[in-house]
Amino acid sequence: MTSSTLRHTVWILRGNPVTAVAAAGAFILCVLAVIGPWIVPFDPIASDVANALQPPSAKYWAGTDQLGRDVFSRLIVAARLDLAIAASAVSLSFVLGAVVGALCGYTGGRLDRYVGRFVDVLMAFPLFVLAMAMVAALGNRVENIVIATAIINLPFYIRFARAEVNVRRNAGWVEAARASGDSHVSVVLRFLLPNVLPAMAVQVSLNLGWAILNAAGLSFIGLGVSAPTPEWGIMVAEGARFISTGKWWLVAFPGLALMLTVLCFNLLGDGLRDILDPRMRT
Amino acid sequence: MSQLSTTAKRAGWRFASSLPALFGVLVFTFLLMRVLPGDPAVFFASGPSAGKEEIEMIRKQMGLDKPVPEQLLRYLGDIGSGNLGRSLTTGQPVLADLKSRLPASLELTFSALLIALLTAIPLGVAAALRQGSWVDHLVRFICALGVCVPTFVSGLLLIYAFYYLLGLAPDPTGRVDIFTSLPPRATGFLLIDFALAGDWEGWRAAAAQLVLPAMTMALFVVAPLARITRAAMLASLGSDFVRTARSLGLPPRKVIVTYALRNALLPVLTIAGIVFSTMLGANVLVEKVFSWPGVASYALDALLSSDYAPVQGFVLLMASIFVVVNLTVDVLYGIADPRVSVE
């Protein structure tokens, strides 16, 4: 990132406080994800049934759950797992999708057609049901949730990368690289991909939030991460059972955490789009 | 005329080229279901003796005793003859189940899409017209809020607030209040059927049932629609032809609606098509929360009990709808945008 890009970013952020707040929020989230387990007031896993279902108080900021665990501590600790799931799912589909999509977009031809067919098949699936089926088939462990989320996301990245590369494949600098002795593969990997990445970064940011929600949805129907690991989706799903009895904090706080995180990433993605959109560079 | 015929030709070609994808979906689902570790025969053999015999009986009944390739061939043959198998969960032929449930899902999804479009387009237009102002930021924020709440949470909260606390909404028990008698089935879409029967009280009851789930679903898709509307609107407002229109002194309404918005709606149309298909597949959770007797919740139950036939039928149905929706969007696009037919 050159200093002018940096300056541009600062300028955008100043004119765009929402993005600045979102960026700050995302940063705080990442910090929490790293240091969370060391700063929480209670053990997020240790039960204390005597203190179950306490409403929020000075001691338990966000109340306690069915097993008397401190909801606040669980929320903080869950940040790591949630971010990890989202980040790894998204980066998996991102890396695969970018490379495959870029190759397709650049070469066209048979590879493009085959991959296009594959993408068509995937897109024709009801995606959430596909994710469910995959988690059910592979077993509901974290890595499988990641894989399922990544796979249902893949078509979008492939298409996106393909389209982005496709518009650039006939750019002068691509031909210039060929004239400078680069092979097609090298053109794709060293020229096209780096140029496509910023646009994809927007997608990634928007997608992170979606991936978290997807994992939460899987938890809700019982295909999520197993207890007692704290995870927002499953906390919301468990809490949802208590809505009717007025134990609002069980769903409100994890729901809020989920919401704020997704909100952060979405706003950040929007902001990134503005930062990276050359048309905004007036 | 030639435009219509080219559009039709394009649509036909698109349809033909989507058949392999449908076939792929068919085979992939079949295999995926066979990979599921659960044996439906065991699950459904719940008798007290539940011996090997009973399990074998169910396996045979489901054709599971045959090798997988043969099962696949049989399955494909069955589908060819319009037989999607029988659901163990409901005991009905899958085709009949889907037929009776699909209108519910479609009605819900259509309503949700309508609500979403009616919200998103004005929001997106407003944001684009006042780009960079507080309106723009507000719209962005509202949209972001919509997508960051899981549908099952927003659904449950809406029920809690509007049904339980405020009593404004009817009980979330399906498509129509149980004491309202159903109209004669013509289309399966209750709103249409009630209207056809002239039963406006029933229509109101059905509409009231529809509002909350449709809103829950709409909430989630307002964002992408508003976002694309805003972007497309910005692009077309900044385009040369809008400048031309302004330079000719066209009234602002005409500039914004006829020139800018109509052009901006083209990408919205494409996205709306995608949104519709994804919504239809993704409304599992909403259907679950609102006890909506649609196809998605049907598939979910079947999936959890490894009931192959309904899941396969559902996926095939969704894929077909996906194809049909794409086709429709294509045709609409071809009609709306004269440039397409030339390419």
Added chain:
Amino acid sequence: MTPPQSLPLLAIDDLHVTFSTRRGLVEAVRGVSFSVAAGETLGVVGESGSGKSVTAFAVTRLLDASGRVSQGRIRFAGEDITKASSKQLRRLHGAAISMIFQNPRGALNPIRTVGQQIADAIMAHEPISSAEGRARALELLKAVLIREPEKRLDAYPHELSGGMCQRVMIAMAIACAPKLLIADEPTTGLDVTTQKTVMDLLSKITAERGMAMILITHDLGLASRYCQRVCVMEQGKVVEEAQPLALFSAPQHPYTKRLVAASPTATSTIADLAPEALAPSAVSHSPHPEEAAPAAVSKDGLVVSEPPGASFEPKPAASPQDEGSGKTKPAPGTPLLLEVQNLVKRYDRGVVAVNDVSFAIRAGESLGLVGESGSGKSTISRLVCRLIDASEGEILFDGQAIGTLPARDFHRSPLRKDIQIVFQDPTDSLNPRFNAFDCIAHPLRRLLNMKDGAALTARVSECAERAGLPSSLLERFPHQLSGGQKARVGIARAIACRPRLLILDEPTAALDVSVQAVILQLLDRLRREDDLALLFVSHDLNVVRMMCERTVVMQNGQIVEQGESLALFAAPQTEYARTLLEAVLHLGGPTAR
């Protein structure tokens, strides 16, 4: 010719336009004053960034949201419209002042028939029924001399050619009989022959209907031919105003002088283009916001722009020149370097881009390839450069058939470094993520296997220097360079490996004339120094005439005519070549018609 009346139709007095950008306010128009009389045609000439379009948009108040008139007064028919409300403006637009834009196809609504759009323009000001609107639209289409107007009425813009679109645009602009027509680069992007017919139509219509016109253009030839008076703008100011003949025969202002000199004429030579090294008239100025897109901002925040005088230009060593032109002819016995035989390129669905083309270039020779858009000249440049494979035919380089190695693998060929190319759009031809150094170093690394180190640095600096790019700019990224600087990076990259054949694909098409002049001179000098053979692809006949000994004229993928440039330009043998040549506008007043 209408003599200026006492009360001008439009009077602009000390107009200032400012844009708010992230670097604060930028003044794009800095005190412009001129007036247009009823029925008069005024030319506003200037290079990009001179503020000519902004002035036009300020007059019609169609500036972007970020721009506003900060000072000065605009009076139309005696009425001050500087602070007119949007309602008042709406009444003016179309009915009193109309505009015609560059890129006519984009200026028309793609999903509305042209008939509807013309009717829209009428109905904006007159309460008529749509049937009437349609009838009026048809009349207008007839007035702008569109063939089969009844049929075109229901056509969409994409179904019309660029020239026809511009006619439609003109029809819309004159629909409500405005008194003033502002034409902003109305023919840029159109082929030369179309350009001429459109301009002829415009001048006919304005003359017939007694409309005044402001013709905004970068093309001195165009202004000289169609205007009664010309204003030359530079950096937001009018530097000179005169009758065309006077202006171009005896320019007063140094900028005008330089501009006139840089504009190729029927007789000018490369050497003639050599402008006096002139300092820019303003030491520091802000670029025009439109132009600033790739951010002409240096690292330290200072604004950089292509010094119009090309002060970086190392003085070319006095070199032997042929009389009258800057061309060196290779000795007659020089062997053929490139031989193209019966080249055919077919694309899917039976499109034949290049059809049975044969030509040859001797070592050190310069061959021009001219033709209108779609003639296949760019395809040939890519075929020869071995970026794409031919469908049929042979390409011999140095006697070797290089077409046998597929383009996919040609990067491994030892001849790769011998054939290099310079592209049309300097912005598009540089990887946005490479700085200038890496751009130039890239072929050295790949083709000569040079490793990072002093040798590479030295070689890159040398190439940059030869291309007239100061080494201080090597650290910059493309968006921090001006158009001319980017063109120089592209040239430096192409010559880095010391190729024997350099393909130039419209290398100056995207540049201003003054920059074009400098670049053309640079190319000419490099060619002489390195004994380069050039394949010069261009749509600009004057440029080709100056640069090349021999010229090939192409149409629809086929060669129409080829021969010695001097002979060909003096006496074209084919009808097509003659039409092309006739359409070329040369400097001179409207009387030259």
Added chain:
Amino acid sequence: MSILRTAGLVAALLASTALPALAQTRAETLRHVTGAAINTLDPNIPGSTREAFGLSLLTYDRLLSFGKKQLDGKWVFDLDKFQPELAESYTVSPDGLKITFKLRQDAKFHDGTPVTAEDVKWSLDRAVTANVLGKGQLLTGSLTSADQFKVVDAHTFEVTLPKPDKLALANLAVVYPVIFNSKLAKSKATAEDPWALAWLKENTAGSGAYIIESFKPGETTILRRNPDWNRGSADKPAAFKRIITQTIPEAATRANLVEKGDADIAIDLQATDAADLEKKGKLKVISTPQYNAITFVSFNNQMPPFDKLEVRKAIAAALPYEDMFKAALFGRGKPLYGATWADGKAPTGETFPIPQPVKTDLAEAKKLMTAAGFPDGFSTTFSFNVGQAGTAEPMAALLKEALAKIGIKVEIQKLPDAQMSTLINEKKVPFFTEGIVAWLPSMDYFYRNFYIGPIRWNYSSINDEKITEWAQTARFEPDMAKYAALGKELNTRHFELMPQIPLWQPSQDAVMAPSVEGYVYQFHRQIDFRDLSRK
């Protein structure tokens, strides 16, 4: 299909004429909400759901039904007492080998055909001959062959047993041996399907208290009262004119519906909702421990390390029973832990399950682990199925935490229901929780069905000669004292071997409008709507 068409017709009819009438009958209508679905109209079809069983009790009659008794103040079904249904009376021969039923003279099927002994014969033949669920069930009452059933005259019917079997009559009161209209059914039978399985799956041919008005699987079932039915306790038709059963997958929504008075009764609410509604006091909450059900933590006794008795005992000593009971069930149920057995012997033998003398004792658990050769513990998985997540998830979390204290690292596996049953059937799950139910909860029935042989229900895969032998002996032991003695031995043996750890009997919380009366907890854990009436 024909049902759907009929339903459409009925709906159309109702729409035209019966709208005002509908509103008046709200009080005579019972609206029931449930999370599950009815999937067949014939309970005999393999794969039938519990709700389908419940429905069949209303649409069909059997010869007998269970009586009721009070248990801790709650009405529950009585395994040993019978009420006549289609049988007016029955006599058991002194040697216990012959049961003679006198059928009601006035009983008619829904289509008006009188019920005869021929119908009974056909129906019972079908239950033991066809490929139906009844076959497996009825053999637990020594009913295995059509030869055992004999028509004496139009209204007299005789069942012969090879051995006196205590459960023979009880087996005739469960849901499988329902009596079909044999003429109607036979008319729908085909050569490949002589028992009309396909037709009866989607149609009814019964004489029960209710007639199906509309049936939308997984959505709604509407039942209309059969006005001619008089097999109820007071010789009159059932109290409610209409019964509407709706499938509402969200438990919280079900609770809301009942609380708002939109639904009249629900029996599958979450424990937390039931507790909350009980506390609010607006509704009637009848909470009956499911005395024929057990929730336990089970081991695969054949799979190391759970093949070691000490390991099983160590885990039994490490479990935090009280916390689990409180957190998972909110204390709603009957604990099966924490008993004290005076001499280490089971105090009673008439029944199973009985409270076990297990309690949380970590020191003891550690000692046992060392004795088992696992002083440092081991790693294992603990599984439960998604359907039970509501109670099993908190329970599993507590279990994991507690076992960590004695060095056992537990990974929790939440499996989709079908997957869990498959793995259990294949005996591949080492350590898990499950719940079992016995329709006929006699002591020997439990042991025979859940602790013997390589069948699916033998969760612990225990293979103990003594248990097998004693249970088989107990089955045909006519002397109750001897039976109890055997039961004591069995119960003691069960505790000593600790094949699985019974935790509790969860309550069935029937939450209903205060006006609803007559609720009885039934063997199939469904509501028998014929019992209910409105005040």
